[in-house]
Amino acid sequence: MVAHEHTIDAAITRWSSVGLDRELLEEVLVYCAERRCEADRVTCPGCRLRTEKQGLKTLDDFAASHAEITFASSPVRLRGTGTRQGTAESLEHLARTWAGEEYWFWARRVIRKLRHGIRRADQTGEPVPNAGESPVVILVRPQLAENIGMVARAMANFGLEDLRLVEPRDGWPNEKARVAASGANFIIDGGQAYSTFKDALAGLHWVCATTARQRDLAKPVLTPEQAVSEMRRRLAEGQRCGILFGPERNGLETEEVANADAVMMAPVNPNFASLNLAQAVLLASYEWMKQAGGGTLGRVTTYEAPLQPGTRDRGSPPATKEELMAFFEHLERELEAQGFFNPPEKRPSMVQNMRTMFTRMGATEQEIRTLRGIVKTLVHAKRSGRRSP
Structure with missing residues (x-):
């Protein structure tokens, strides 16, 4: 049980006297997460929707x-x-919090925790829908079960599903691998252990071996991008492909x-070419997903649309x-009052430089509100005689 499970259970216990249980809590959270209050024309104290409804922009x-x-x-009064x-704790605190919290965002996060369970080792996870055939990941003599779990997690992140193990040192199946997989249990459950290297290659038509060391072998040497392109071509022709990864300590034998x-x-x-096992698998898996074009930027839930490159994540407009x-005008007025523009004849160029700097940052509405709050806080502190620490 992790911290947020204790928090949810403690809250339900505390509020049980008024009839709150998990089912009712979820109904309340869904109401907030879907912002149904807007249709009902009601808002909660402290919520940003109330501030926006009141037309307060600064x-x-x-x-x-x-x-x-x-x-x-502070003795300051507004x-x-x-x-x-x-009332507020301080002017600085008010400048940070006056606009309110995005309660609907936090409601969505609590719903996810409430619905999807607490211990990820108990989850099954899901493969990429309609992904088609993918290459087999073959771990040769992996030494740590935890590393196998982290490999499974990397595979699940980027759309690979078929895991084969050759003589895993810690045995198979292994609970430590399941825990380390952090929910990618559909890969752990489907993973097969083989007693020989030869058996693990059964049914495959084309295999590439990963290594950081040059070998005295007449083999094509491909980057991950080139290797994945070749596997995609062969898979499209009905062939089955695999990727070999060696033991953590020394890698594959020649x-x-x-x-x-x-x-x-x-x-x-x-000068430092060694990758750990999960990192090596992640590199190949990432290239597989990138060429497939089926991934999204981060997680997408019921309440979130897929992001596009360059989109602001949860930012204000x-x-x-x-x-x-x-x-x-606010900043320049206060700087003028403090004698910042000195000598006066340089004021135009100083103003131009400041405006160029702030324009270049592409500020959001919230960032401008924060900047104005900072300026106002500093000015009030100066006028009230408070000294900065």
């Missing part, structure tokens, strides 16, 4: 919506034109490499030019 707007905001750690009274049709070697630092210009 910390200035938020402060203006209150009659007064006081701070536990007075606005609203009727509400507000006699074993001699039985392969080609050698796969990755471009590496010539890009700042508008109006928001950017308002920030520039």
Whole structure:
């Protein structure tokens, strides 16, 4: 049992007096995760949706919506034109939190933990749908069961499914491998152990051997990209292919490499070419998925669409030019008050440099709000006589 399981169980126990159980908790979380509150025109205190519904785009707007905001750690008071009274730990804390939390995002995360179980070693995992035939991964005399599990995880990440083991030192099946697979148990469950190298090659038409050492053998030497391209061509013709990986300590013996049709070697630092077993398998597996074109950027769940390269992950929208210009004016006004533009004749070039710098960062709405909050906090600290640590 891991920490979040204890947290969920503790919360349910604490709230059981009001009738909360896992089923009801999931209903509440789904309501939040799917943002059904928008259709019902209701929001929760502290949620960013409430701030957005109120039309508050900046910390200035938020402060203006209150009659007064006081701070536990400062005599500073912010007075606005609203009727509400507000309190905060500090001005800095308010600048970070005034916009509210994305409760729906956290609800989605808790749902995943609630639905998909806690101990990944108990999960089965799933292969890539409609992936078709893939090469066999053959581990020759693997020494640690944990490494086999990490190999299975790498395979599952990138769409390889068929695992064969030659004389695994720790025996097979092995619970340590299952735990290390972190949920890739469909590969662990399907993995087959063989007593001889010859038996593990049964049914295969073309095999490449991975190695970091040059061998005195007349074999084609291929990069992972080239080797995967060759395997894809052969698989399309109905042939079965495999990739050989040697023991953790010394890799494949030359006699074993001699039985392969080609050698796969990755471009590496010539002064440090050794990869651990799972890393080597991951390199080949990644190339397989890349050429298949069936992967997504990161995990995709019920509530998340696949990302495209260059897309902001969960970021707020890009700042508008109006928001950017308002920030520039705010910053320049406060810098002017502090005598920053000295000598005065250099002010135009200094302003130009600052605007160029901030424009280049491609700031989001949230980042501009944060920057304005920082400026305001520094100014208030200066005016109230507080010294920076």
